[in-house]
Structure formats: C-alpha cells, structure tokens
Amino acid sequence: MQTAAAVADFRTYPKICDIADVRVLEDQILVQWVDGRVSPFHHLWLRDNCPCTECVYSVTREQVLEIVDVDANLSAASACIDQGNLSLEWSGGHRSQYDPGWLRAHAYDDESRAERRAAKPHSQLWDSRFQLPAFEYKAVMEDPNALLQWLLALRDSGLTQIRGVPTEPGSLALIAKRISFIRESNFGVLFNVQSKADADSNAYTAFNLPLHTDLPTRELQPGLQFLHCLVNDASGGESIFVDGFAIAHALRTEDPEAFRALCEIPVEFRNKDRHSDYRRLAPIIALDALGEVAEIRMANFLRGPFEASVEQMPLLYRAYRRFIAMTREDRFRLVKRLNPGELWCFDNRRTLHARNAFDPSSGARHFQGCYIDRDELLSRILVLQR
Numbered sequence: 001m002q003t004a005a006a007v008a009d010f011r012t013y014p015k016i017c018d019i020a021d022v023r024v025l026e027d028q029i030l031v032q033w034v035d036g037r038v039s040p041f042h043h044l045w046l047r048d049n050c051p052c053t054e055c056v057y058s059v060t061r062e063q064v065l066e067i068v069d070v071d072a073n074l075s076a077a078s079a080c081i082d083q084g085n086l087s088l089e090w091s092g093g094h095r096s097q098y099d100p101g102w103l104r105a106h107a108y109d110d111e112s113r114a115e116r117r118a119a120k121p122h123s124q125l126w127d128s129r130f131q132l133p134a135f136e137y138k139a140v141m142e143d144p145n146a147l148l149q150w151l152l153a154l155r156d157s158g159l160t161q162i163r164g165v166p167t168e169p170g171s172l173a174l175i176a177k178r179i180s181f182i183r184e185s186n187f188g189v190l191f192n193v194q195s196k197a198d199a200d201s202n203a204y205t206a207f208n209l210p211l212h213t214d215l216p217t218r219e220l221q222p223g224l225q226f227l228h229c230l231v232n233d234a235s236g237g238e239s240i241f242v243d244g245f246a247i248a249h250a251l252r253t254e255d256p257e258a259f260r261a262l263c264e265i266p267v268e269f270r271n272k273d274r275h276s277d278y279r280r281l282a283p284i285i286a287l288d289a290l291g292e293v294a295e296i297r298m299a300n301f302l303r304g305p306f307e308a309s310v311e312q313m314p315l316l317y318r319a320y321r322r323f324i325a326m327t328r329e330d331r332f333r334l335v336k337r338l339n340p341g342e343l344w345c346f347d348n349r350r351t352l353h354a355r356n357a358f359d360p361s362s363g364a365r366h367f368q369g370c371y372i373d374r375d376e377l378l379s380r381i382l383v384l385q386r
C-alpha cells in the first residue's frame with residue numbers, strides 16, 4: 001500500500017530503504033532504517049506532515065491543518081510498521097501513516113541533510129576553454145527529453161546555444177514558450193537589437209557594449225535572456241561571455257577584501273528615458289543563505305555615482321575596478337560570432353554578456369531578444385523530471 005505521502009506534491013518518492021524498527025521517545029520517534037541509519041522525527045514534525053485527507057486537501061495537495069491547532073505537547077500513543085509504512089496513533093486519537101520513500105527523502109538527521117545538500121545541482125564554473133553546450137531547435141521543440149537536457153545545461157552552466165532556429169522575426173517566442181511565460185519589460189515582449197538613431201539604450205547603437213547583466217535596474221533581474229540572430233551581415237559585433245560566478249570565485253580567492261566589498265556595499269543602477277525611470281540599489285555580488293554566490297548585478301553604463309562612506313569609497317573603487325579588469329582577462333572570456341538561425345540562451349543573473357562594436361555601413365544586423373524568470377526554468381525542469 002502507498003500512502004498519500006508517496007505522491008505528496010505530485011512527485012513520487014522511490015523507496016530507498018525499508019524501515020527496520022521504530023521507537024517512541026518522549027518528544028520524538030526514532031526510525032531505524034535497514035541500512036543502519038537512524039532518523040529522529042519530532043512528534044510535532046510528524047503531526048505537521050500527516051498526509052491524511054483531513055490534514056491535506058487531496059485535489060490541491062496543499063495542507064489544511066495548521067500546526068498551531070495541535071496540542072504543543074502531543075505525543076504518539078503507539079507506533080508501528082504497517083505494510084512498510086510508519087504508522088502512528090496520536091494521544092488525541094488521530095492516525096497518521098508515512099510512506100518510507102517520502103520519509104527518507106525528508107529525514108533531517110545530519111547524514112540525510114548532508115546527503116541532500118551534496119545531491120543538489122551545483123553550478124559548473126567555466127572559462128575561455130568552455131565547451132559550449134549546443135542543442136538543435138527541432139529536437140527541443142519536439143522531444144521532451146531533449147528539452148530537459150537543454151534546460152539542465154542552462155541551469156548548471158548558465159550559457160547554451162540553440163541552432164537551426166527559423167529566421168522569421170518572432171520565431172524566438174515559440175522556443176521561449178517551451179519553458180514558460182515571457183517576461184515583458186519596457187523594451188517589449190520581444191525586443192529588437194538593431195542600431196537606431198533614437199536609441200533608448202546603448203544596446204540599440206553600434207557601440208561596443210561592455211560585459212553586463214540586463215536590467216540590473218530592477219528589483220529582480222531577469223533570470224534568462226535569449227538573443228536570436230536573424231541577420232548578421234555587418235562586420236564586427238561578436239558576442240562575448242564570461243561566467244560571473246567563476247570570476248566571483250576567483251576574486252574570493254585572489255582578493256577576499258574586494259570580494260567582501262562587492263557583496264556588502266550597494267551600488268545604484270539606473271535606466272531612464274522620457275517615459276520611465278528604473279533604479280535599484282543593490283550589491284554587485286549577492287550570496288544565498290549558504291554563502292554561495294547566487295547572483296551578479298553589473299552594467300557599468302547604467303551605474304549611478306557611488307555612495308559609500310568616506311572610509312569605504314577607496315575600497316569600493318579598488319574592488320569595482322578589479323572585478324571589471326577580471327571580466328577583460330582572456331582566461332575568462334568566450335568570444336563567438338552568432339550566425340543567422342542561432343540563438344544564445346543564458347542565465348542573465350550569472351553570465352555577463354558583451355558585444356564588440358560593429359560597422360552598420362558594412363551590412364544589416366538584426367537580433368531579437370526576450371527574458372524569462374529563473375523560477376520558470378526550475379519549475380519546468382521539475383515538471384519534466386516527474
């Protein structure tokens with residue numbers, strides 16, 4: 001028998017190990033697994049996670065129970081293994097059953113937590129020698145497994161290429177929607193990267209564009225950026241990429257004081273035109289709750305004047321100059337010319353991109369781009385993996 005917990009959130013939890021024994025202690029249950037691991041579960045934790053239909057609405061698989069409505073001192077009246085499941089009866093009479101696959105996947109003993117942390121996807125850092133992961137348009141449009149392989153490469157390395165994309169304007173939207181909703185901005189749903197006389201961004205000129213992330217001016221920078229080449233007859237205009245996480249890691253080792261300054265001192269980025277005025281004050285390097293580098297925010301051409309304390313200003317300049325100098329080092333830079341029918345898709349909160357200057361008199365150049373948030377990528381991966 002499988003309990004509701006086996007498919008608690010539309011995912012199934014394969015049984016890794018059988019439960020060998022259970023013991024009831026004063027405020028917890030000790031589950032001993034056949035492989036020798038012992039996992040304590042507090043009574044409140046188990047009661048909180050009861051998967052029965054009184055506690056979880058079976059249609060949404062969302063909890064109905066609020067743990068505050070349970071006696072803080074509740075205890076298990078009895079515990080046993082019933083057809084492989086952990087089966088409990090509570091002091092108030094409620095009964096709960098836990099699937100061993102689900103229980104093992106959520107155990108919080110030290111060994112289980114360390115194992116889960118180690119199994120989490122880790123960013124694969126890259127440099128100028130990066131073997132660019134490339135995928136075929138037709139395959140990712142038609143084959144869910146090819147789509148998943150592309151999205152995993154995007155999640156883990158932060159830079160991918162798709163080839164064989166139709167060169168009609170708007171084709172980009174079809175492939176972007178294989179992931180999810182496109183994130184609209186003041187530049188449109190799809191934006192056209194062409195040189196324009198009345199440019200509202202340096203992107204829409206023929207200038208060299210230094211390494212940057214897009215929309216650092218927003219509270220949440222777009223997670224993914226697509227750039228699709230429709231026409232590229234102009235000379236120059238090569239794309240350049242660096243792994244912002246790899247640079248941050250190198251900086252952390254080579255100049256820890258500069259690294260800390262970029263994590264701690266906020267910098268303002270601004271984007272303004274006649275109709276809008278976006279501003280965001282945030283550090284250039286953001287860390288996650290575990291202290292790992294989670295985001296880079298950088299576009300020199302959108303940066304406002306630094307406002308740091310008099311004591312910190314020299315350090316901020318030193319750190320900022322060092323970071324940009326590193327983005328110019330050959331060891332980090334991948335330089336490639338994009339041909340018609342090819343597109344870049346990269347993690348805009350990690351991978352910095354740049355463009356060499358091009359000569360608009362030498363031929364036409366037309367790229368289209370769009371954004372999708374990182375959440376949509378991660379959600380699509382989990383759904384494809386079900």
Ligand SMILES: [Zn+2]
Binds near residue numbers: 052055096
């Ligand atoms: Zn229940």
